[in-house]
Amino acid sequence: MTTALTKAELAQFYGTSKYYRYTFGLVLTDGAAFLVKNGAGWLVDVIASARLDPKVRREPFEAWSLKVDLKTNAAVVTCTDGGKEGREPVTLFAQDIPYTDFPLESIELYAISDEGLGAKVVMLTSEY
Numbered sequence: 001m002t003t004a005l006t007k008a009e010l011a012q013f014y015g016t017s018k019y020y021r022y023t024f025g026l027v028l029t030d031g032a033a034f035l036v037k038n039g040a041g042w043l044v045d046v047i048a049s050a051r052l053d054p055k056v057r058r059e060p061f062e063a064w065s066l067k068v069d070l071k072t073n074a075a076v077v078t079c080t081d082g083g084k085e086g087r088e089p090v091t092l093f094a095q096d097i098p099y100t101d102f103p104l105e106s107i108e109l110y111a112i113s114d115e116g117l118g119a120k121v122v123m124l125t126s127e128y
Contacts, residue, residue, distance in 0.1 A: 004038075004103065005038055006104075007104065009034075010031065010124060010126070011126065013031030013034065013126055014126050015029075016030045017030055018030060019117065019121070020032075021119075022036075022048060023045075023048050024049070024051040025118075025120065026044070026047065026048055026111070026120055026121075026122050027114070027119040027120070027121045028044065028121075029124070031124035032109065032122040039101075042100075043077065044122060046095055047062075047079075047109070047111055047122055050079060050092075050093045053092070055092045055093070056079055056092050059092055060112065060113040061081060061082050061110065061111075062080075062081070062092065062110065062111040063079065063080045063081070063082035063083075063089065063108065064078070064108065064109040064110070065078050065080075066097075066106060066107050066108075067105070067106050068100060068104065068106065070105055073100055073101065074096070074097065074098055074099065074100075075096075075100045076094060077093075077097060078093070079092045079094070079111075082110075108124075108125045109122055109125065110122070110123050110125060110128055111123075112128075
């Protein structure tokens with residue numbers, strides 16, 4: 001069963017009640033798992049595949065964004081370091097998506113190192 005991805009649906013997630021193991025050493029929160037279960041697993045797969053890039057893999061805090069042109073259905077996925085010590089964010093990774101049916105104009109996620117889990121935790125920004 002899938003649910004439409006809307007801002008209202010995503011707004012219900014803050015914190016997490018459970019962690020879900022994913023590929024490439026990632027762990028998902030409730031909100032990120034909701035994305036996977038509801039048609040946006042490809043977005044989390046982009047985050048997972050970016051582990052192959054040493055700049056991304058070494059970064060303890062990743063700020064991910066998906067920007068969709070709803071007229072052309074093209075998108076760009078970007079990862080930055082989130083900006084540290086008040087400076088502009090540094091882009092670590094970017095990928096053009098020629099076509100997506102993702103229904104929102106944008107979404108942001110974080111992937112944060114968690115030593116206790118021994119993994120990077122992917123979460124909606126509202127779950128941080």
